[in-house]
Amino acid sequence: MKKNVFIILLAFSFVSCNSQTKDAKIKKAVIDKIDKEITKKSETKNDTMDFKIVKTDAEWKAQLTPEEYTVLREKGTERPYTGEYDKHFEKGMYVCAACENPLFTSDTKFDSHCGWPSFDEAIKGSTVYHKDTSFGMIRTEVMCAKCGGHLGHVFDDGPKETTGQRYCTNSVSIKFLPAK
Structure with missing residues (x-):
């Protein structure tokens, strides 16, 4: 509506x-x-569409759950406040759910109260960016640099005392690896 x-x-x-x-x-x-x-x-953030991992839709569908496929391959979005990692603050690393590319460290995670996991910085070289004009908005899409999986969007309304950025990320697009 x-x-x-x-x-x-x-x-x-x-x-x-x-x-x-x-x-x-x-x-x-x-x-x-x-x-x-x-x-x-x-x-300036090296927007490239050449990915190291390239698979057919059938291969991605066989590897990913239906929800992962919808978000990572079809650029879907999970409902806010429903994701596994929204209120998750253990020490460790977040990797791409499709290819395990390291994306974010737990020390860059913060609670933005937006309903999705938020980070103020990605691991250097782990993500690529694309202009997204869907739904009548202009946003910057964040994708895994290794497989091109859709992770979410980045906004300039993050913590000013750090980078000022908010990587608004779908929980289903990432997996958590606890610190050893």
């Missing part, structure tokens, strides 16, 4: 601002600036 209301309001705003009024120019400038920032962020 909210999505439909948003789409209707968005369509109305574009129709009512059809002429190049001052408001329309300002809206376009803001959208262009956001678009450039995301593109710049992706480029």
Whole structure:
């Protein structure tokens, strides 16, 4: 319902601002600036689509649970506050559920109260980024650098005393390895 209301309001705003009024120019400038920032962020973070592990859909379906397949391969999202690692704070490492690529350490995890596991930093080189314009939003998708599995999105509203970033991650896309 909210999505439909948003789409209707968005369509109305574009129709009512059809002429190049001052408001329309300002809206376009803001959208262009956001678009450039995301593109710049992706480029500076080595956005590459060449993955070391490449499998067919049939191979992924045989390896992953249906929920893992939906999130990791079809870019799905688990419901908030339902994931295994949302309130999980043991010492250890979080790895990709599809290929076991090390992604996050427990010392970068924090409770963002968003309903998904949140980290303020990924292990260097473990993730790649892609501009995501689905659902009428502009976001930065985070994927495993080794297999291309969808992990979640990164936002610039994380803890300011650290990196300022919030890697909003699906629990089903990661597995936890406890510290030894």
